[in-house]
Amino acid sequence: MIYKTFQFKTLLYLLPALFIFLVFNVLPGLTSLVLSFFDFSGFETNLFKKFVGFDNFVKIYEDKYFWIALKNTFLLVFGAVFIQTGIALILSIFIFFGNFKFSVLIRSIIFFPCVLAPVSVGLVWKKILEQDGVLNSILGLDFSWLSSISLVMWLIIMVNTWQWIGYSLVIYYAGLQSLNIELLEASDIDGANWSQKIFSIVIPLLWPTTILNMILNLIGGFRAFDIVYVLTRGGPAHYSEVLASYLYYYSFAAGGPNKMGVGASVAFVIFACILTIALARIIISKRIERN
C-alpha cells in the first residue's frame, strides 16, 4: 500500500517535467523526422502536404556542400574531443600540481570565455582575424584568414577551443581534487618520477573524467552553430559550413533555398551521428567495465 502511494506520488511529481520533455523535446524531434520526408518551405500551415519520400535525403546526398559540411562537422568534433580535451588535461595537471600562487586567478581567466555569449566571442575573433584586423596588424601581414578555404575550419576550431577549454579544465580540476592523494604519496615512496606519476597514476585515474569531457565536447561539437555563423556564415562559398549551419541555410537563410524539409533531413543526419556515437560509447564502456 505504502509502495503504491509512493509510486503514484512519484509519478505525480514527474508529470510536469515529463509533459515538458514530451512537448518540447520528443514531439518536435519526431515532427522534424517526419518532416524530412515532405517538401515544406516553412511557410505552409499544413506541414505534411507534399510527401516526397527520400527525395530530401537524395538531395543532400548529391550536394557536395553537404559532404563538406559533414567533413567539417567531424573536424570540429575531432578538435573539440581531442584537441580541447587534451589541452584542458595538460593545463589542469599543470595548474593543479604547479601550486601557483594565483591558481584561482589563472583558472578564472581560462574559464572566463565560457561565460561569454558565443556571438560576442565570434564578433571579437572576427575583428581579430579580419584582413585589416588585429592579427595582421601584429604580424604585419595583409592576409585574409577567414577567406582561406584551407585555414578557415582550423581557425573555427581554434576559436571554439579557446572559448570552451575552461569548461573542460574545470571538470578536470574537479576530477583532480577528488583523486586519492595517498596513491601519489605511495608512488613517491616507491620512487616514481614525475612523468611516471602523471602517465601511470593521474591520467588513468582521470579516465572517467576524460570520458565525460569527451562526451560533452562531442555533443558540443555536433551542435556548434553560433561560432560558425558569426565568424563566416559557413563561407567562403560554403567551405566552412557545418551540419548545423547547413541546416540553417536550407531552412531559414535570406536568399537561401527555402527548403525546411531538406533542413529536417540534415537534422536527422545530425541525430543519427550523435546516436551512433552514443551507442558506440555505451557498448565500449560496458566492455571496459566487463574487462
Next chain:
Amino acid sequence: MIKNITKLFISVLFITVGYANLSKAETVIKVVDWQSGVGGITNAYADFIKKFEEDHPDVKVEYTQYTVTTYNEYLKPALSSGQGPDVFAVYPGPDVDEVVNAGHLVNLSEAADDEWKGWLGNNINIPELGRNGNLYMAPQDAFTEEIWVYNDMIADLGFELPAFGDSYTVDEWVAIGKAAKAKGLDGLMFGPVESWCVLDGFANFVNQQNDDYPTDVLGLAYDGKISWDQPMFRDALNAYKTLHDNGVWREDSLSMDYQVQAWGKWIDREGVGIYCNGDWFISSAPADYNTPDSLGITMMSYPKISKDSPATYNKATGTNLGVNANSANLDLALEFVKLTNSPWASSAFAGYGQIPANLAAVDMDALAASPNLLFNDGIKMLATEGRNTNIYYSQAEPMKWLYDGIMEMFLGVTSVDDIIEKMNKETGYSG
C-alpha cells in the same frame, strides 16, 4: 500540500483571466518587416502609427523590425503556426510564391478600393508585387540599386567622376582599385555573403548586353529556356572575375556581409565606393558628406562591361507589405496598409529621406528639391532614362547554383566554363 497546490493553481487562473481581459481592452494590429537599422523607414512608420492610432483610439499598432538576415526565422514559424502578424513584409523573390501559394495573403486586387488603387497607379503592374495576375503586396519604398563613392577620394586618386547617370567601366574600376590599393584603401567595399549582392550586379551585367531587351533573358536562362553559353553570360561572369582578380575589393570580402561589415567599413572610409548599395540607405548616409550646402557622395550604376554599354539600372521596390488573410482584424490591417500608400505617407517617407514607392502620388519636382541633396539625387537617379534590370526572381535553386559558382570562381576553385556548363545542366537546358 494539496491545499497549497490548489491555492497556487487558483492564483495563476485569476492572473491569467485578468490579463486576458486586460488585453481585450484594445485591439492590437501587429506589423512586421526586416528594416531594422533603416532610419527613414522607422521614422516614417512612427508617424503612420501615430496617425492611425489617433484615427482609431481603441486600436494599438505594434510595429516590429527584424534584420534582413533573421527575418525568416520569425516569419516562417509565425505563418506556419497560424499566429502570423496582421501585416507583414515578404522578401521579394521565391518567398512571395511560397507565401501566396500557402494562402497567407489577401488578394489586394479584390480588397483595395478605387482610391487605394489610384494611389498605387502603375505600381499595380510591378510583377514582384503580384502572382497569377493578382496584386498581393503593397509597395512602400522604391530605390535604384547602385554604387556610391566618396567624391573627395575619387579626386585624391586622380580620377574624374562620371556624368550623372553614367558609370565607370570594369576596366576603370580596376584602375581605381589599383590606385586605391597603393594608398592602403579598397576600390570597392563588397559584402557578397549576402547573395543578392552578387546576383543583382550579375543581372545588371547581363542586361547591359541583352540584345533582346526588354526581354528578361536571365529569367529565361534560369528557366533553362535559353543557353547559358552566350557572350552576355560569359562576359558578366568575366566582369566579376576581372574585378575580383584585380583586387578591386579585398579578398576578405568573401567572408563579409553587406549590411553591417561592408557598409560599416565604407562609412569608416576604408573603401572609395560601396558595391550593391541603394537609396534605402540615404537616411543612414554619413551626415558630413550630405549637408544642405554640399554633397560629397556620388551614386552611379553598376560597372559597365565596356564604354559602349547602354545605361542600365537596377530599379525596384524595397519593402512590400502584405495583409494576413487569416488576420482577426482584417479591415483594420487593410486600412493601415492603405494609409502607408497614401500621398500623405509618401510625403512622410520623403521627409525622412526615404523614396516612396508611390511616386505618382507625390510631386516629383518638389521632392527632388529638398535640403537632402543625396535624396534629391536618388529621386533623379530613379527617374533617369535607361534599361531597367529585373532583380527579383522566383527560381531559388538556379540562383543558388549561380551564386555558389561565382563565389567558387572568386576562390579560384571553379572557372567560367565550369559555371556555364553547370548552369546549362542544372537548369535543364537541352539545346
